[in-house]
Every structure is written in C-alpha cells, then in structure tokens.
Amino acid sequence: MSAWRGSRGQGLAGHFGPLELAILDVMWSSGELDVSACARRLDGGQAYTTVKTVMERLVVKELLSRRKEGRQYVYWPSSSRREVEQRVAAEQVRQVVDGFGDLAVANFVRTVSGDADQLAQVRALLAGIADPSGTGAGKDESEGTAGVTA
Numbered sequence: 100m101s102a103w104r105g106s107r108g109q110g111l112a113g114h115f116g117p118l119e120l121a122i123l124d125v126m127w128s129s130g131e132l133d134v135s136a137c138a139r140r141l142d143g144g145q146a147y148t149t150v151k152t153v154m155e156r157l158v159v160k161e162l163l164s165r166r167k168e169g170r171q172y173v174y175w176p177s178s179s180r181r182e183v184e185q186r187v188a189a190e191q192v193r194q195v196v197d198g199f200g201d202l203a204v205a206n207f208v209r210t211v212s213g214d215a216d217q218l219a220q221v222r223a224l225l226a227g228i229a230d231p232s233g234t235g236a237g238k239d240e241s242e243g244t245a246g247v248t249a
Contacts, residue, residue, distance in 0.1 A: 111180075114187045118145065118153050123176065123183070126163060131175040133168075 111120055118141075125140045126132065132140070138150040154174055157163040162183065165172040178186075195203045211217040 111184060111187060114191070116153075118143075118149070119157060122150065122153055122157065123162060123180075126174065126176045127180045131173050133171050133173050135171075137174070 111123075115123065121141055121143070122137060125137050129136075129140065134147060134151045134154060137154065138145060138147050141150065154163060154165075158165055158174070161177055163174045164177045165174045167173075199206075208221075211221055
C-alpha cells in the first residue's frame with residue numbers, strides 16, 4: 100500500500116488523482132515550495148510543466164495558495180491534511196445520504212457497530228446532538244469524546 104493512501108483504505112486517494120495527492124503530500128510535509136522544488140521532491144520524474152499545471156489546478160480548488168516572489172510563485176497548503184480529509188469525508192457522506200437516505204444511515208450504523216471505538220464515537224456525537232448545551236445532561240459519564248471530530 101502506498102504511504103499516501105493511509106492506513107484506513109483509499110481515503111483521499113479515492114478523491115484526488117495520484118499526482119494531485121502526491122503534490123499535496125509534498126506540500127503538507129514541506130510547507131512553502133516553488134514548482135521546481137516540489138517537482139524535485141516527487142518520485143515520478145514528472146515534467147516541470149506538468150507539476151506547475153497541477154499546482155495551479157490545486158490553487159483553483161483552494162487546496163494550495165501562492166504568492167509571487169521575483170519571477171516565480173511560491174506555493175503552500177491552504178489547509179492541513181486533516182482539514183482536507185474532514186471536508187472530503189463530509190462531502191462524500193452527504194452525497195451517500197442524499198442518494199440513499201435511510202439505507203445509507205442504517206448501513207453506516209451496521210458498519211460501525213462492529214468496532215467498539217467507532218461506536219463509542221458515534222454515541223458521543225449523538226449525545227452531543229441530544230444535549231447541544233454541552234452540560235452532559237442525560238449523558239453517561241463513562242462516555243468520552245476523545246478523538247471525536249465532527
């Protein structure tokens with residue numbers, strides 16, 4: 100399995116093209132780079148013009164930002180990897196729920212019910228929805244929300 104796929108399956112690899120994700124990975128690990136520096140850090144020996152084109156598309160998609168320095172642009176990630184994963188996951192879940200409604204929700208519950216940690220996260224999220232004041236009323240004290248991001 101490629102390092103950019105992560106340990107949980109396709110993740111971002113199912114949403115971005117291989118070169119887009121490779122460039123994002125380089126940018127997330129490096130911070131600010133120009134096109135030449137980014138191209139040198141990629142494994143595939145891609146042409147400068149190809150890397151520049153993809154980086155410009157990532158700017159349009161608001162995943163990279165840029166500023167002019169001299170005769171070239173310097174690029175940096177607009178969001179962290181975690182923030183992008185959150186946006187992509189939310190978008191994909193919304194599409195599935197919009198397309199399949201109750202079937203999607205039922206299958207999601209069946210899927211997480213086999214994993215105690217995921218089920219605890221779902222319970223904590225539901226408890227937060229049931230008690231939006233955050234006072235914990237009606238919430239079992241043993242249930243935590245560590246690691247839960249909505």
